Amino acid sequence: SEELLADVLFSVNSVMxxxxxxxWAVASTGGSSPTSVSLGQVRTLLREAFxxxxxxxxxxxxEVSRREAANVTLTLKVIEACDLRAKTVRGGSNPFVTIQIPGTSQSHRTRTEPETLSPKWIQEFKMHDLDQKVGHQVSAVKDLKSFSRLVKGTTALAQKHEAHLLGSVQILIKDIRENGxxxxxPLYKESVTPEPKERGQIHIEAFVTAAEQGIxxxxxxxxxxxxxxxxxxxxxxxxxxxxxxEGSLQIPWHGQLTAEANAAIAQHAIIxxxxxxxxxxxxWLVGxxxxxxxxGWQIKHLRVVQNHLSKGVYDEGxxxxxxxxxxxxxxxxxxxxRNLKRNFPPNSGVLAKHQLSSLLSWTRLLEENLKGETVPENQIQKIVIITSEVHNFLCEIGTFYSPSLLKEMNIPYFREMYLLITHKLNPCVRPPLINVYNHLENYSEVSIQDNDEKKISTLTLEDGTxxxxxxxxxxxxxxxxxxxxxEVRKESGIHNYHEWFNKAVKRWVDLAKVKxxxxxxxxxxxxxxEPIDEYNNFSTSATDVSGIFTDIQIWWQKLEWPDPENSMILMARILEDICSHGMKYSDLLKQKVEAMFSIQTHSDQLIISKQxxxxxxxxxxxRDELTRMPEKFNVRSLxxxxxxxxxxxxKASENFKTxxxxxxxISSENMETKVTEFIEAVIEKMKSTLHHAVIQACDSSSENTLFxxxxxxxxxxxxKNLSDNNFRRFLYRLWEVLIELFHFNVTRNTDKRKASYFNGVYHILNASAKFFSPCEDVGLTKDETHSPEYVHLMELLECLRLSSENLISKYYFERYEEQRLLNSxxxxEVVVRAFFTKAGKLVVEVIMAKDMHLNNEVGSLTSKHGQFGSQNQHVDxxxxxxxxxxxxxxxxxxMKTKTMRNSDPAVFEDTFEFELKNDDNGVSSGVLLLTVKDYCLGRSNKFIGECIxxxxxxxxIDSSCKHxxxxxYLKxxxxxxECGYSSLRALRLRRGDKVAMNFLRKIQSRLPDTRHKSSGASTVSSDEDKPRSKSPRLLQKIIKS
Structure with a gap:
């Protein structure tokens, strides 16, 4: 307290x-005329206050007198002047301003503004009013000290450089110190005439500042x-x-202080x-x-602070x-x-009434602040803040207050507050939402196409808005x-809140379709x-379209629309739009890929690009993505x-399911039709080359050129680049076209060629059938070649030179490489010791296993611990x-180890010996496979993992050195x-190989990405080429149902 008093006294002495x-002249708070206070009066007030x-x-x-004097600076800003008197023959003037402080050597001058009577200088000057050299003299004659401001202009006679006084103004430095x-x-000039002339005005700003060093x-x-x-x-x-x-309201402090207090505060602020x-x-912070x-004073002063805040003058702190x-x-x-009687007692009369009215007025202003907002984005933003605070408030009530009140006093506090607040919230939320919908109607699909989506991004029902x-x-x-x-929920003000967002949801669906x-x-x-990588045979556009479907699915899942019946209509609309997107994508692909297909001019070779x-x-x-849409959107749950x-x-659920x-x-069939049409278009462009090759092969009785x-x-x-299903379609249709060309050629040459020619055509046809069906599982079958429906390629077996055993070995080496990856x-973890002995045995010691994890599906009936199985349970x-x-x-x-029940780590310490030498056939490419499983009584044992x-x-080593x-340590x-194992892809093509098929059936359940895939190749129906009807409008069906 004494330190603060010393600082204040230092400020007062430095100024006065x-x-x-x-x-010191100071305007009393609430008064109209200034009041002068002496230094002694200010010191007396400070002594009493402290x-x-x-x-x-x-x-x-x-102590204060021994401090270093403060550095007081007078800042003077010359802004502009107006209505000056003309001094040049052109009716203008060349004004400039000189600033002088009598009794000092300080003088300043502005720049000259040519030919104007309303100059704008906006120049700032700093003058050290109280410096160390003249400090005592200034203090002695302080009240008499003043500065003069002279406004001068040059005449048109530049050669004489004469300056004429346009006017002057005098202001006491003391006045600047006190109030700024x-x-x-107004400008004035000494004159002998009784009535002074109008000489214009000048706009000036000045204030005194001083800052103590080190503060x-x-x-x-x-x-x-x-x-x-x-x-x-x-x-x-x-x-x-x-x-x-007693019992009356204390007289409120209206923000007024004595003149002595105001003087002390103003002088301390200056220093x-x-x-x-x-x-x-x-x-404000203190008051x-x-x-x-x-x-009333609080509200008035808060508005002053708010005005400064809007100008950005305050820093972050x-x-x-x-x-x-x-x-x-x-x-x-x-x-x-909350306690009107205590804080605003009735016996205080007008005083209490005035305070209560002022207090209520600002609460009304806070409430009406939202109503006065006209920008939809700002309205919604404020409602978001309100609803967040309401949620936090109700959570506190439900967890802290309500249980105690209900238990001890049987008061349903949470219910009453929930009903009260939600009824208040209803008129706060619904009108702004209607305003938003009206605003959204101004944006059409064309505006989105014109890249106007940024204007509506904040008003759409989209994550992040x-x-x-x-x-x-x-x-x-x-x-x-x-x-x-x-019945209580129905009485609340938000029981049907989702209906307020109906238009927003429908609008989002419409916009999402266009976007x-x-x-x-x-x-x-x-x-x-170009394929996105070596393991996938599709390009970026397929990934992008799949991502679009996923974004729509994620939006729907986050929406969690609470009305099941309305959800059926919305989901049907969304799925219908997704299916239409798939059809549009197929059409666009067909148009672009057809343009890529080309045939070399005057060439017998077909140029089919990888694209x-x-x-x-x-x-x-x-098409596969569309078939999985019901699963992704969880249609079964709805x-x-x-x-x-x-x-x-x-009945409604069955109609929706149907x-x-x-x-x-229908969407899947339509997309399959698009594939068929595309293949037909490609082969149609191949016909001329095929026709020429068929004629040449028949004429030469040799199929070499054709093949x-x-x-x-x-x-x-x-x-190499097509899926098996599409490749077989292509072969099948190509075989049909090839037979048509042979038939056309034979028919045309029936009466023109000898028997030897048709004999050659016969052998060529047989060779062509063998070319398209080298065996039952590679290429077309004999029935397909004789009734041209399916097709395959003769070189297929050349891509599969490895035996099934070698492919199995390759698979386990691929798994071994995967096992060694740090990010797998x-x-x-399994700990073993394995080695060959010179006696010709393979010894495997299984020591322990730890940190085992099961891939149980939570809530599934097959979970080991029932419907609520945990991922971290112990295993047998x-x-x-x-x-x-x-x-x-x-x-x-x-060989198998013993079963360790409910153990992790599980210590086995089992040793197995096998009759196998380190130089036997197959050892160089063979692996030792350790499969970890969970024993389940009465059910299939669960696969945990494996290590190689x-x-x-x-x-x-020698048997004696096994220690x-x-x-x-194996992971x-x-x-x-699945796409990462090239060996598995090769094994799946060997559908007639028992070794391959047995192996695939054995590991099929261990491949998570293939569990939901249907086995076997799909066949093409006999009416594939018939036109298919379009998908019915689901909204109409649901409404009818």
Whole structure:
């Protein structure tokens, strides 16, 4: 306190001087005329406010006198002038301004503004008013000191350089120190005439600043806050002595202080260098915390601070202080309203009524602040804040207050507050939503196509927007009331909140359809039809379209529309739009890929590019995506919800299920038709080359040219880049066209050729049939070649030179490489010791397994722990040991460890010996497979994972040295992406190979990506080429049902 007093006294002495008779003119708060206070009066007030004795005050003054004098700076800004007198023959003037302080050597001059009577200078000058050299003299003659402002202009006679006085103005520096100046001042000039002439006005601004060295802006403002608080509470204490009536309202402090207090505050602010905006902030920070301050004054001063805030004059720390004080002020004001009788006693009459009215007025302003907002984005943003606060408030009630009140006093506090608040919230949310919908109607599909989507992005029901956040908040509020009785929920103001967003949802669906079509067009346009990587045979556009479908699916899942019956209509609309997107994508692909197909001029070879194959694979991929849409959108769950609802029923759910299945089936068939049409278009362009090759082969009685130069190049490329299903379609249709060409050629030459010619055609046809059907599982069957329906390529077997056993070995080596990857997902760890002995045995010691994880599906009936199975339960584990491929090691039997129940880690310490030498056939390419399983009584044992050790990496030692063999720590993994194993893709093509098929059946359940795929190749129906009807409108079917 004494330190603050010393700082204030230093400020007062620096501004007013040392003579106690020196005065300071200050306008009393609420008064109209200035009041002069002396230095002695200011010191007396400070002594009383800080409660120090005269002796203590004298000691502090002695300490203050030893401080280094403050550096006071006079800042003067010449802004502009108007209505000046003309001094040139052109009727203008060349004005400039000189600034002088009499008694000092300080002088300044502005630039000259040519030929104008309304010059604008806007120049700032800084003058050290009180420097060390003349400090004593200035203080002695301070009240008499002034500065002159001379406005001069040059004449038109530049050669004489004469300056004429246009006018002058004199202002006391003392006035600038006390209050600062900012305004227009009339110019005057001494004249002998009784009536002075009008000489114009000049706009000037000036203020005095001074900052103590070593004080930060934050410390300076805190020092001013402390002084204001000290003087306010001193003033209130003096006021309270006059209010002695018991039970009456204390006379509020209206923001007024004595002239002495105002002088001390103003002088301390000058020395601290605090501008007016920060002074207003200090008054608010202190005054808003005074309990007896007048509510009207608080609101008035808050508006002043708000005006400064809008101009951005406060920094981040000052804004945080303002927000904290505003929150405290709101809390204290609301606390007053909770006890009207105590805070606004009736016996205080007009005084209490005025305070209550002022307090209620600002609460009304806060409430009407939202109503006055006309911009839809701002309205929704404010409602989001309100709903978030309401949710937090109700959560606190439900978890803290309501249980106690209900238990001890049987008061359903949560129910009453829920009904009250939701009824208040209804008129707050619905009108702005209607305003948003009206605003959205101004945007059409054309505006989106014109790249206007940014203007409506904040008003759409899309993740990340204020409207979406509002919907989420309303959903959370609705869920808070789910535990209330049904009749209570119906009485709430938000029981049908989702209906308020009906137009927003439908609007989003409409916009999403248009935006998706534009994105699909752009994706196809930018696609170069190159496979995205070596493992996938589709290009970027297929990935983009699949991503669009996924985005729509994620939006629908996040929406969680609470009305099951309405969800059927919306989901049907969304799925119908997705299917139409698939058809549009197929049409765009067909148009672009057809343009890529080319035939070399005057050439017998067909040029089928890789891009054509990729285009066909893209259509196939999107068709597969469409077939999985019901699963992704969880249609089955919605059907069950509708079936169990009171308004839905079994009939509505069955109709919906039938309509969805019909939609997906027809869409899939339509896309298959697009593939068939595309293949037909490609082969149609091949006909001329095929026809020429057939004629040449028949004429030469040799099929070599037809096969090697025409068919093989194209079919090889197609087989490598097309899916099996599309390749067989292509072969089948190509075989039909080839037979047609042979038939046409024979018919045309019936009466022109000899028998030897037709004999050659016969052998060529037989060779062609064998070319298209080299065996039953590669190419077309004999029935297909004789009734041209399906097709295949002769070179297929050349791509599969490896035996099935070698492919199995290759698969396990691929799994071994995958097992060694650092980022492969671990399902546990197995510790073993394995080695060959010189006696011709393979010894495997299974020591332990730990950190085992099961892939249980939560809630599934097959879960080991029932419907609510956990992922971290213990397992009944055992390990199976075998050498693979098993066909290479017929003497090595499969061995199993004992089962360790509910153990992790599971310690086995089982040792197995196999009759196998390290140089036997197959060891160099064989592996040791350890399969970890979970034993399930009465059910199939569950596969946890497996680990592989190449046999060639095991060392061969003497039996006596087995203790020197180190332990092997193996990561337990499961097969990853199916497309990552080239060996499996090759094995699947060997459908007649028992070894391959047995192996595939054995590992099929271990491949998570193939569980849901149907086995076997689909066949083409006999009416494939018939035109198919379009998908029915689901909305019409559902409405009819």
């Amino acid at each position: 001087g040392q003579d106690i008779k020196n005065t 409660q120090v004795s005269p002796e203590e005050l004298h000691g502090i003054l002695q 100046i900012n305004g227009w001042y 930060s802006p934050n410390e300076a403002r805190k020092s001013l806050d402390g002084l204001i608080a000290k003087l306010i509470y001193h003033h209130i204490k003096a006021m309270s002595n006059n209010n002695t009536e 601290l260098g605090i501008p007016p905006a920060l002074q207003s902030l200090s008054w 808003s915390r005074v309990p007896s301050s007048d509510a 000052e804004e945080e202080s303002l927000i904290a004080s505003f929150i405290d002020w709101i809390d204290s004001s609301l606390l007053k309203l 204020n409207l979406w956040q509002l919907y989420m908040n309303m959903g959370r509020l609705y869920k808070l009331g789910l535990d209330l009785p049904a 998706a079509e534009l994105m699909i067009e752009k994706a196809v346009k930018l696609d170069d039809f 054509i194959c990729t285009g066909l694979n893209n259509i196939e991929r999107i 059907i069950g919800t509708v079936k169990n609802s009171q308004t839905g029923g079994e 309509n969805i299945n019909t939609l997906i089936e 090697t130069e025409v068919l093989e190049p194209s079919l090889k490329l197609l087989h 997902q671990s399902k546990g 584990s055992y390990i199976k040991v075998q050498a693979m491929p098993s066909e290479w090691f017929p003497t090595v039997r499969e 050790i190449p046999l060639q990496e095991l060392q061969c 020197t063999v180190p332990n092997i 337990v993994t499961q097969p990853g992406m």
